Amino acid sequence: MSQQPQTPRRIGIMGGTFDPIHNGHLVAASEVAHRFGLDEVIFVPTGRPWQKEESQQGHRAAVTSAEHRYLMAVIATASNPRFTVSRVDVDREGVTYTVDTLRDLRKVYPDDELFFITGADALENILTWHNWKESFELANFIGVSRPGYALDATHLAEHLKTKPDHALQMMEIPALAISSTDCRERASSDRPIWYLVPDGVVQYVSKHGLYRKDHT
Numbered sequence: 555m556s557q558q559p560q561t562p563r564r565i566g567i568m569g570g571t572f573d574p575i576h577n578g579h580l581v582a583a584s585e586v587a588h589r590f591g592l593d594e595v596i597f598v599p600t601g602r603p604w605q606k607e608e609s610q611q612g613h614r615a616a617v618t619s620a621e622h623r624y625l626m627a628v629i630a631t632a633s634n635p636r637f638t639v640s641r642v643d644v645d646r647e648g649v650t651y652t653v654d655t656l657r658d659l660r661k662v663y664p665d666d667e668l669f670f671i672t673g674a675d676a677l678e679n680i681l682t683w684h685n686w687k688e689s690f691e692l693a694n695f696i697g698v699s700r701p702g703y704a705l706d707a708t709h710l711a712e713h714l715k716t717k718p719d720h721a722l723q724m725m726e727i728p729a730l731a732i733s734s735t736d737c738r739e740r741a742s743s744d745r746p747i748w749y750l751v752p753d754g755v756v757q758y759v760s761k762h763g764l765y766r767k768d769h770t
C-alpha cells in the first residue's frame with residue numbers, strides 16, 4: 555500500500571534566552587499559533603546567547619545556566635498540548651545564533667512550514683544577526699508587538715523585496731509590559747513575580763534561589 559504524502563505541518567519557533575520564561579513569551583506564542591493556524595510552537599532556549607554578556611570569574615553568571623532556563627521553559631509550557639521545548643541550542647557548543655537554530659530544526663522538519671516568532675525589539679536589529687539572509691530562506695518570520703518598541707519593518711523592506719509577502723508578517727498581540735530583566739530584578743530584591751510568570755516558574759525560581767544576589 556503506497557503511503558499518502560502528509561500535508562506539511564505549520565510549526566512556530568519561539569527562540570529566547572528565557573531567563574526566566576514569562577507570560578509575555580507565552581501570550582506571543584499562543585496568539586501567533588491561533589492566528590496562523592500553527593500545529594505546534596517549539597520554544598528554543600538559547601545555549602549561550604550572542605548578544606548577552608558572559609559570566610565573569612568571581613561574579614554571578616550574567617545568564618542563568620541553560621539547564622535551569624530549559625527546565626523553566628518545560629514547566630511553563632507543559633500544560634499546553636501544542637507547546638514543546640527543544641534542546642537544539644542548549645546542546646550545541648558555543649554561542650547561539652538563530653541561523654543555527656533554524657538549520658537544525660529544518661533538518662528535523664524538512665517538509666514542514668517553519669515560522670520564527672520574534673518580538674518588536676528583536677526585529678529592530680535583525681540586520682545585525684549572523685547570516686540573517688539565510689534565516690529568511692529557512693523560515694517565515696512573524697514579528698509581534700511589544701510595549702515600548704515600534705512594530706516596524708521599513709528597515710527590512712529593501713532587503714525583503716524579492717521575497718514572497720509571507721516572508722515577514724506582523725501581528726499586534728495584547729500588550730504585556732513584562733521582561734525577563736524585570737523578573738530577575740524583582741526576584742533579586744524579594745519583590746513578587748507572581749502572575750508575571752507561570753506559577754510553576756515562581757516556585758522553581760524560589761526553590762533554586764535563582765537571581766538572588768548570593769546565587770552562584
Ligand code: ATP
Pocket residue numbers: 569570571572573578579582671672673674675676698699700701730731732733734735736
Ligand atoms: P531580557 O530582558 O533578559 O532580554 P526578554 O523579556 O526580552 O528578556 P527574551 O528571552 O530576550 O525575553 O525574548 C525572547 C523573545 O520574546 C524575543 O523575540 C522577544 O522580543 C520576545 N518577547 C519578550 N517579551 C515579550 C513581551 N512582553 N511581548 C512580546 N514579545 C516579547
Ligand code: MG
Pocket residue numbers: none
Ligand atoms: Mg530580550
